[in-house]
Amino acid sequence: xxxxxxxxxxxxxxxxxxxxxxxxxxxxxxxxxxxxxxxxxxxxxxxxxxxxxxxxxxxxxxxxxxxxxxxxxxxxxxxxxxxxxxxxxxxxxxxxxxxxxxxxxxxxxxxxxxxxxxxxxxxxxxxxxxxxxxxxxxxxxxxxxxxxxxxxxxxxxxxxxxxxxxxxxxxxxxxxxxxxxxxxxxxxxxxxxxxxxxxxxxxxxxxxxxxxxxxxxxxxxxxxxxxxxxxxxxxxxxxxxxxxxxxxxxxxxxxxxxxxxxxxxxxxxxxxxxxxxxxxxxxxxxxxxxxxxxxxxxxxxxxxxxxxxxxxxxxxxxxxxxxxxxxxxxxxxxxxxxxxxxxxxxxxxxxxxxxxxxxxxxxxxx
Amino acid sequence: xxxxxxxxxxxxxxxxxxxxxxxxxxxxxxxxxxxxxxxxxxxxxxxxxxxxxxxxxxxxxxxxxxxxxxxxxxxxxxxxxxxxxxxxxxxxxxxxxxxxxxxxxxxxxxxxxxxxxxxxxxxxxxxxxxxxxxxxxxxxxxxxxxxxxxxxxxxxxxxxxxxxxxxxxxxxxxxxxxxxxxxxxxxxxxxxxxxxxxxxxxxxxxxxxxxxxxxxxxxxxxxxxxxxxxxxxxxxxxxxxxxxxxxxxxxxxxxxxxxxxxxxxxxxxxxxxxxxxxxxxxxxxxxx
Ligand SMILES: Nc1ncnc2c1ncn2[C@@H]1O[C@H](COP(=O)(O)OP(=O)(O)OP(=O)(O)O)[C@@H](O)[C@H]1O
Ligand SMILES: [Mg+2]
Numbered sequence: 001x002x003x004x005x006x007x008x009x010x011x012x013x014x015x016x017x018x019x020x021x022x023x024x025x026x027x028x029x030x031x032x033x034x035x036x037x038x039x040x041x042x043x044x045x046x047x048x049x050x051x052x053x054x055x056x057x058x059x060x061x062x063x064x065x066x067x068x069x070x071x072x073x074x075x076x077x078x079x080x081x082x083x084x085x086x087x088x089x090x091x092x093x094x095x096x097x098x099x100x101x102x103x104x105x106x107x108x109x110x111x112x113x114x115x116x117x118x119x120x121x122x123x124x125x126x127x128x129x130x131x132x133x134x135x136x137x138x139x140x141x142x143x144x145x146x147x148x149x150x151x152x153x154x155x156x157x158x159x160x161x162x163x164x165x166x167x168x169x170x171x172x173x174x175x176x177x178x179x180x181x182x183x184x185x186x187x188x189x190x191x192x193x194x195x196x197x198x199x200x201x202x203x204x205x206x207x208x209x210x211x212x213x214x215x216x217x218x219x220x221x222x223x224x225x226x227x228x229x230x231x232x233x234x235x236x237x238x239x240x241x242x243x244x245x246x247x248x249x250x251x252x253x254x255x256x257x258x259x260x261x262x263x264x265x266x267x268x269x270x271x272x273x274x275x276x277x278x279x280x281x282x283x284x285x286x287x288x289x290x291x292x293x294x295x296x297x298x299x300x301x302x303x304x305x306x307x308x309x310x311x312x313x314x315x316x317x318x319x320x321x322x323x324x325x326x327x328x329x330x331x332x333x334x335x336x337x338x339x340x341x342x343x344x345x346x347x348x349x350x351x352x353x354x355x356x357x358x359x360x361x362x363x364x365x366x
Numbered sequence: 367x368x369x370x371x372x373x374x375x376x377x378x379x380x381x382x383x384x385x386x387x388x389x390x391x392x393x394x395x396x397x398x399x400x401x402x403x404x405x406x407x408x409x410x411x412x413x414x415x416x417x418x419x420x421x422x423x424x425x426x427x428x429x430x431x432x433x434x435x436x437x438x439x440x441x442x443x444x445x446x447x448x449x450x451x452x453x454x455x456x457x458x459x460x461x462x463x464x465x466x467x468x469x470x471x472x473x474x475x476x477x478x479x480x481x482x483x484x485x486x487x488x489x490x491x492x493x494x495x496x497x498x499x500x501x502x503x504x505x506x507x508x509x510x511x512x513x514x515x516x517x518x519x520x521x522x523x524x525x526x527x528x529x530x531x532x533x534x535x536x537x538x539x540x541x542x543x544x545x546x547x548x549x550x551x552x553x554x555x556x557x558x559x560x561x562x563x564x565x566x567x568x569x570x571x572x573x574x575x576x577x578x579x580x581x582x583x584x585x586x587x588x589x590x591x592x593x594x595x596x597x598x599x600x601x602x603x604x605x606x607x608x609x610x611x612x613x614x615x616x617x618x619x620x621x622x623x624x625x626x627x628x629x630x631x632x633x634x635x636x637x638x639x640x641x642x643x644x645x646x647x648x649x650x651x652x653x654x
Pocket of ligand 1: 013014017018019037038039040041042043044045046193
């Protein structure tokens with residue numbers, strides 16, 4: 001096991017394409033860190049630089065106490081699982097798992113022991129003599145996992161290993177990967193574009209966008225205290241509602257309005273006095289149904305209803321043109337076209353600066 | 367109902383008529399060759415196909431013989447020696463050319479190296495040069511290098527055909543995913559090991575096909591040996607069979623028997639490597 005350190009790491013491709021910009025990241029030994037972000041944000045590139053499959057344009061990466069910039073992939077003591085599994089098609093499952101051990105010159109009986117061990121952990125016994133072509137996607141994925149585990153590396157690197165599986169299997173494999181990590185406690189860097197997968201798997205998340213780290217933190221922390229508008233919008237489902245308007249804070253009283261209509265009035269902690277353009281962010285889960293008479297309730301019109309079992313997502317409009325999505329309990333009386341009243345869970349309202357970066361204004365004591 | 371069935375059958379009938387026609391075009395000359403190889407001179411001249419006559423099964427057996435094959439192997443013609451020469455030349459060329467083309471094609475598809483673009487352009491440029499244009503310059507080179515009348519002189523120009531490099535490049539792009547090579551790199555294989563142990567087995571269908579292509583090309587090479595080789599004992603089958611004919615007299619029975627002998631090893635090779643044409647070896651390596 002080893003810590004992984006990235007110090008001001010850059011990847012600049014030919015033609016001045018900066019895929020990774022000044023990434024600083026410190027991964028502790030035994031940690032399960034998830035790199036998450038939209039397609040093209042540089043997650044894979046970052047992972048591949050750690051693996052040594054991609055050269056480092058600027059900066060330094062170390063694994064354990066060793067700077068690995070000039071160390072070949074095979075000497076970094078890492079194992080990688082690829083999105084398409086990358087199994088050797090002409091070798092049996094057994095040979096696939098044993099391949100790297102054989103190259104390293106491990107004695108035969110030791111190899112056999114490891115293969116047996118791994119196939120027990122992952123339930124591969126019946127598949128050992130088959131070739132990858134005769135396996136289902138889920139089975140191939142397990143073999144790829146087995147191949148990585150058998151090496152007993154310092155660091156696991158995963159690049160979207162579950163994204164080719166069907167939804168149900170993917171969820172099952174998440175649980176399995178998690179318990180596997182608890183058992184092996186090997187430092188793991190896991191790449192995914194799926195924020196839900198990231199939230200369930202990672203002990204820490206690294207949210208990336210356009211080659212840069214946006215925020216590093218525990219899933220809960222990132223969900224509750226996003227540093228900027230990008231992170232707020234990327235994490236959570238359905239996505240956070242954003243409303244542009246004017247923010248006035250005076251003597252602890254907050255007022256957010258748009259086109260003269262008040263959208264929110266009340267008190268929000270950690271807001272400095274201000275009078276400026278801003279963006280209000282509220283998660284669909286933080287919009288509540290209210291009764292008509294209650295003090296802070298806002299009238300809204302329901303445009304559309306999407307039932308989801310015991311809950312439903314409703315598309316609503318307030319003040320005629322401000323659209324939002326709310327997730328509410330499945331309730332009679334809320335149907336498309338009906339008029340309702342809503343209220344906010346005021347502890348969960350965020351305000352962001354209105355410029356492109358969209359830094360959050362109501363920063364807590366982070 | 368019948369009419370409907372019939373109308374559906376029309377394309378079927380057309381396709382089969384076409385297939386039958388093509389088969390006839392392919393089979394008849396072959397049949398002609400086989401039968402002619404077993405005929406006496408007189409039989410050859412008197413009958414196009416099977417010599418019809420008074421004998422059993424309505425065949426004139428006196429006009430059939432296996433004497434032509436005996437004559438082929440007599441020391442005067444020496445087809446045995448020529449056969450060995452041809453097998454050696456073709457096998458050596460096929461193995462070398464396949465290995466070199468696979469290596470170069472793989473490198474240009476899967477690796478990054480200095481001068482890669484220039485290399486690819488060179489291959490493309492070489493592809494469009496008509497081979498006859500190269501006969502004279504090649505001869506001059508071989509003369510300069512002192513390789514005339516040697517097998518090296520015949521094999522060397524054939525070991526790196528541009529179209530082979532191109533074929534293997536395309537095959538690599540199509541059936542060898544980069545991530546598999548990267549997995550092998552992490553697993554600790556060196557670059558040459560990756561080519562040999564990982565990539566080459568995945569290119570097996572192309573390897574089989576290209577072995578046949580290059581073997582056949584050298585086997586059927588008729589002009590090359592006549593230009594490069596001078597010594598009679600070094601000549602391959604293609605040349606020796608032709609030399610049985612003289613300016614004044616064509617011994618067709620002998621020619622046909624010789625041709626048949628020259629076809630058999632190739633047919634055997636083809637049957638042997640045919641399984642490799644069955645692609646799909648690498649299907650399932652990557653996501654399904
Ligand atoms: N070889 C390359 N040459 C030039 N640009 C590249 C190269 N490889 C990747 N890029 C660019 O670098 C950026 C980051 O790519 P990367 O593969 O790291 O994205 P990602 O976050 O893994 O996305 P995805 O979720 O789609 O896999 C992209 O804009 C991509 O176009
Ligand atoms: Mg990626």
